[in-house]
Amino acid sequence: MTIKKLLIANRGEISVRIIRAAQELGIATVQVYSDADAESLAVKLADEAVNIGPPQAAKSYLNSEAILAAAAQTGADAIHPGYGFFAENAEFADQVTAAGLTFVGPSGDVIRLMGDKVSARQVAAKAGVPTVPGSAGRLEDLTAARKLVEEIGFPVMIKAAAGGGGRGIRIVSSMEEFDRQAPQASAEAQAAFGDGGLYLEKVITKARHVEVQLLGDGERVVHCYERECSLQRRRQKVWEEAPARALPEPVRARLCAAAVSLALAVNYRGAGTVEFLYDDDSQEFYFIEMNTRIQVEHPVSELITGLDLVREMILIAGGEPLRMTQEDIAIKGHALEVRLNAEDPTQGFMPFPGVVGDLRLPGGPGVRFDGILYPGYQIPPFYDSLLGKLLIWDEDRNAAIERLQRALKELEIGGLKTTKPLFEALCRDKDVRAAAFDTQWLERWLDDNAATLTHE
Ligand code: ADP
Ligand code: ADP
Ligand code: MG
Numbered sequence: 001m002t003i004k005k006l007l008i009a010n011r012g013e014i015s016v017r018i019i020r021a022a023q024e025l026g027i028a029t030v031q032v033y034s035d036a037d038a039e040s041l042a043v044k045l046a047d048e049a050v051n052i053g054p055p056q057a058a059k060s061y062l063n064s065e066a067i068l069a070a071a072a073q074t075g076a077d078a079i080h081p082g083y084g085f086f087a088e089n090a091e092f093a094d095q096v097t098a099a100g101l102t103f104v105g106p107s108g109d110v111i112r113l114m115g116d117k118v119s120a121r122q123v124a125a126k127a128g129v130p131t132v133p134g135s136a137g138r139l140e141d142l143t144a145a146r147k148l149v150e151e152i153g154f155p156v157m158i159k160a161a162a163g164g165g166g167r168g169i170r171i172v173s174s175m176e177e178f179d180r181q182a183p184q185a186s187a188e189a190q191a192a193f194g195d196g197g198l199y200l201e202k203v204i205t206k207a208r209h210v211e212v213q214l215l216g217d218g219e220r221v222v223h224c225y226e227r228e229c230s231l232q233r234r235r236q237k238v239w240e241e242a243p244a245r246a247l248p249e250p251v252r253a254r255l256c257a258a259a260v261s262l263a264l265a266v267n268y269r270g271a272g273t274v275e276f277l278y279d280d281d282s283q284e285f286y287f288i289e290m291n292t293r294i295q296v297e298h299p300v301s302e303l304i305t306g307l308d309l310v311r312e313m314i315l316i317a318g319g320e321p322l323r324m325t326q327e328d329i330a331i332k333g334h335a336l337e338v339r340l341n342a343e344d345p346t347q348g349f350m351p352f353p354g355v356v357g358d359l360r361l362p363g364g365p366g367v368r369f370d371g372i373l374y375p376g377y378q379i380p381p382f383y384d385s386l387l388g389k390l391l392i393w394d395e396d397r398n399a400a401i402e403r404l405q406r407a408l409k410e411l412e413i414g415g416l417k418t419t420k421p422l423f424e425a426l427c428r429d430k431d432v433r434a435a436a437f438d439t440q441w442l443e444r445w446l447d448d449n450a451a452t453l454t455h456e
Helices: 012-024 041-045 064-074 090-098 108-115 117-126 142-152 175-193 249-265 298-305 309-317 397-410 420-428 441-452
Strands: 005-008 028-034 048-053 078-080 156-164 167-172 198-202 208-217 221-233 236-242 269-279 284-291 334-341 367-371 386-394
Touching: 005 012, 005 064, 012 028, 012 041, 012 309, 012 367, 012 386, 028 041, 028 064, 048 064, 064 090, 078 309, 090 108, 108 117, 117 156, 117 198, 117 249, 117 284, 142 175, 142 198, 156 175, 167 175, 175 198, 208 249, 208 309, 221 249, 221 298, 221 441, 236 298, 236 420, 249 269, 249 284, 269 309, 298 309, 298 334, 298 367, 298 386, 334 397, 334 420, 386 397, 397 420, 420 441
Parallel strands: 005 028, 005 078, 028 048
Antiparallel strands: 156 167, 156 198, 208 221, 208 269, 221 236, 236 334, 269 284, 334 386, 367 386
């Protein structure tokens, strides 16, 4: 093991998760933090902490100079980027490597290839992985784009090549709308992601979101089966599970093999996820993107396989070959994750930062909580609203939902409004119980049911 001191260039629950994995490996940890995060759980748990600037992410968590200076100052020899922020930024990965440090993730070149959604589509197509019908490359001129729109047919999706986190996606239903939205979408993508590049995709309706977890060491790639993340609001996942119950076994095998072949095509090294849309009726799946990092919902795969994915990605970054073969990885039982956000689902998911009051975290068999909470902690208003992830394992999906209901009943987060009432209601819903949903299901459900949600 070559990594001795790991700097975490992130915040929130993923920092806590990475610190835990590092400590179990005997690796010292350095947590960087903004002025708004001085009292965060990650800062308390890390061996060392270094202030890197003001609350605005652009001046702290997206300030590569400050982060590299913190690494030099503390003698850290590796940087873990978590998710969001610099996690899929190829220049940052290059800077880390140029400074003589280990980046916990793939090389800048692989991030450049697979983090850009347009070039990733091209790699997928070349590797024989089915992609959503759409543009072959970036939209260069409007006349060619309009012609393509005619071919694809409405509704069509305009997507930002550099988009992520559910942002940078628009659906248009007429040419008039397309003419109006395309320039706006480009300007917005330029402002949000520093890259105005756009591409087009056919809108796949009644699809499920399924994604395959991978680990690669640059030579071999193994998959850790799939997750289903169809329950989304504004294209952001709110409830995830593993495995995807609706997948017939032969489809699961084809899906996982497709993801592995894509990663092998770029000699993938690290943890990564290949995302697909899946159509129950035709049993076809279509590549949408690859995330070249650890994902928020990675623990559901850990719960069904018994692996520690963050531990494995750190070991791989340290130069170790994969410690397992595909035959070593099997699915046991069923796992669920719900994202507890500091948002009020009875008020249109309005952010609700505040001070944590009385706190009771659930426990017992099959229950795990990955979060940032302690009594008296003031949730800063500057970042995403994820407070923690309630994770459930049980022998099958029905039992897991019962267990989730039980754990939600135990969970008490005083002082804040959270998304807990949404999950209590979803646990009781017959479609959720039957796993009868697609990526638009939750939006429709909220139209009909949001008004009935209450905080006790
Ligand atoms: P992000 O990078 O923001 O995660 P994705 O390309 O993964 O963007 O898409 C996010 C979500 O948007 C998907 O999980 C799915 O619900 C929806 N989506 C994306 N592409 C399509 C498509 N072509 N048709 C229908 N829904 C889509
Ligand atoms: P996951 O697939 O792990 O759920 P998400 O796409 O939901 O990943 O993104 C995880 C986190 O990273 C979220 O906090 C999201 O806001 C952030 N994120 C992802 N991609 C980007 C991006 N390109 N720009 C800004 N934030 C991003
Ligand atoms: Mg995605």
